[in-house]
């Protein structure tokens with residue numbers, strides 16, 4: 001036994017139960033990265049996660065911290081309420097693309113503009129997963145969804161929203177990045193981005209957001225492997241990985 | 252004692268300040284007071300007015316629909332509030348801006364050429380206080396002394412420098428009212 | 436006991452909230468309550484507490500929601516159109532069982548309406564203006580002193596039942612000045628994080644999740660039954676009502692807020708003409724004082740309800756009476772506030788030749 005070493009374990013904040021996510025969905029990967037960091041950074045007991053309306057609506061069952069369930073799109077406002085009255089609490093929001101970049105874009109932009117000392121994890125899966133795959137603000141041009149059955153057309157539906165690039169133009173946010181969850185290398189990089197985002201809050205530097213380009217095999221009507229390939233071929237060229245705003249002190 | 256007064260004029264003539272001073276003074280004298288600024292439909296057309304009630308007993312409605320007195324700073328205010336004054340009530344008028352006589356003959360009317368009086372005192376800013384002094388002398392909802400005391404509560408900061416002039420204006424208004432009452 | 440201070444309603448309510456221990460205010464400008472956020476913006480930094488101008492009323496109520504989940508005393512104010520936007524948060528807060536206090540300085544509607552005093556939000560306030568089966572406690576003061584006293588009471592009720600308490604006043608009470616006395620200042624250093632609040636698990640054995648969601652119908656039914664049980668208890672224990680000159684009354688006026696205040700003058704005028712009329716004034720419009728009204732049914736010949744709307748509270752008066760007595764109505768809309776004399780004139784139309 002003594003020569004065995006642990007190479008894999010479930011991070012302690014992850015609940016011992018099945019998730020409600022579809023097979024092959026990268027929500028699970030994002031959860032794991034968050035849980036690993038909470039454990040490594042010893043944050044679990046001082047964290048409140050504000051969960052979204054979307055596929056992650058039951059997220060509080062899968063990551064075991066104090067938790068709140070926001071109204072659709074309002075996570076950043078709710079998190080602001082918590083953080084302003086309890087600045088010692090570590091406050092995360094976890095939001096989908098419809099949640100953060102459509103119905104809740106005002107709350108998001110203003111939290112960022114205020115430099116609110118909270119951290120957002122933004123899952124971009126290119127559609128409204130929970131309601132059955134409708135068009136989202138991040139749906140690509142030409143992409144077929146249940147509400148863009150002929151493919152997203154600019155003349156009808158406009159163009160995808162690049163939230164990190166937008167936020168990076170503002171003075172308020174401290175750390176803005178986009179990672180991807182399609183392969184191991186990207187996942188490890190995403191964890192680094194997340195760690196910086198968490199540290200940003202711990203150091204009191206202000207608002208941090210990490211977008212994670214994700215898949216949705218069910219609504220994309222693909223196998224998990226195909227969906228990850230699509231991320232590389234079609235999504236990343238439009239939503240490139242990178243750090244868009246890093247103020248002094250972020251590490 | 253219960254006195255209801257409507258003070259009306261253009262915004263910027265110090266109408267609200269007169270009302271607030273009266274209310275503050277009433278409170279200083281341990282009376283019940285309400286101050287209701289014009290608000291909503293009555294704000295249209297750039298006129299401002301407020302309703303003040305000073306009373307020995309609790310005040311239910313703060314709306315003065317039948318005033319014991321009105322203080323009018325301009326013509327539209329006279330047009331609007333002249334019909335509402337109680338029989339035998341008092342109308343105090345800024346003669347410099349109201350080019351007509353009062354039509355009713357069942358009320359007491361004091362017209363003051365406040366502009367020239369203010370010039371005598373040395374500042375056009377005290378016109379409202381001349382009218383307030385006159386009103387207070389005639390209706391006596393509060394004493395002139397308390398009114399002056401209230402001034403130091405309401406006129407603070409930069410405005411505090413105006414207190415002396417304002418007190419002068421109050422006294423001058425009261426004198427004019429005394430002469431007026433001597434005449435009747 | 437403090438001294439009397441002459442204050443504007445919209446500022447008095449803010450100072451009352453501060454004295455009651457409100458640790459944070461979130462709001463968005465809207466007339467006729469701008470003096471409230473302005474006052475908080477000056478005072479909260481002075482007392483080392485939080486003032487934040489939100490980007491919208493939607494955001495403001497969700498900030499309130501978040502802060503309320505930490506068990507902190509929080510306060511918001513707005514006026515009708517802003518309160519409409521907040522209804523989403525009201526509904527979530529109801530089913531999350533967290534306490535907070537919100538003031539609605541009602542103005543004329545519907546739509547953008549105007550900025551004059553109105554009581555057109557009675558239905559929205561008392562019937563649950565957002566989605567789902569819920570109530571907030573709704574308090575309708577009629578003088579500034581009462582407004583100030585009830586702010587503290589509102590926080591106590593909110594925390595006792597873990598519920599939102601809404602203060603409905605109208606633009607007239609918001610804008611008028613009257614002497615007020617702040618009777619009590621809550622010692623905020625004694626505040627503790629309540630055991631149900633989410634501020635991070637810390638040393639607690641179990642973590643806490645606050646949510647208004649349960650995807651299993653049986654689970655959601657349970658949440659609803661809990662709410663309904665709470666509402667029944669509130670209906671039993673927390674009704675506040677004033678009966679004014681009702682002892683010998685042959686007629687009863689029903690009115691709340693500003694219209695109740697005006698009606699008291701109407702009653703003096705009527706009594707000076709020998710008409711024995713009194714007033715039943717709900718102070719809580721939810722829970723509604725149905726029993727008080729019912730108890731007077733045999734005593735008075737009719738009820739006369741007057742409001743600054745097309746007739747909203749009258750429905751609750753009629754429900755309370757269940758047909759036992761006629762209920763007449765006089766209302767003004769659009770922000771017009773009738774005088775006591777006008778109310779009397781309308782009232783007298785129902786006397787059927789007597790007293791004329």
Ligand SMILES: Cc1ncc(C[n+]2csc(CCOP(=O)(O)OP(=O)(O)O)c2C)c(N)n1
Pocket residue numbers: 053054055056072095096097098099100123125127128129130131136
């Ligand atoms: C006010 C409101 N509008 C609409 C909905 C319905 N709804 C639930 S989830 C959702 C979409 C969520 O999509 P996204 O944020 O992209 O997250 P995902 O499900 O893809 O993870 C919608 C529109 C709602 N719950 N509330």
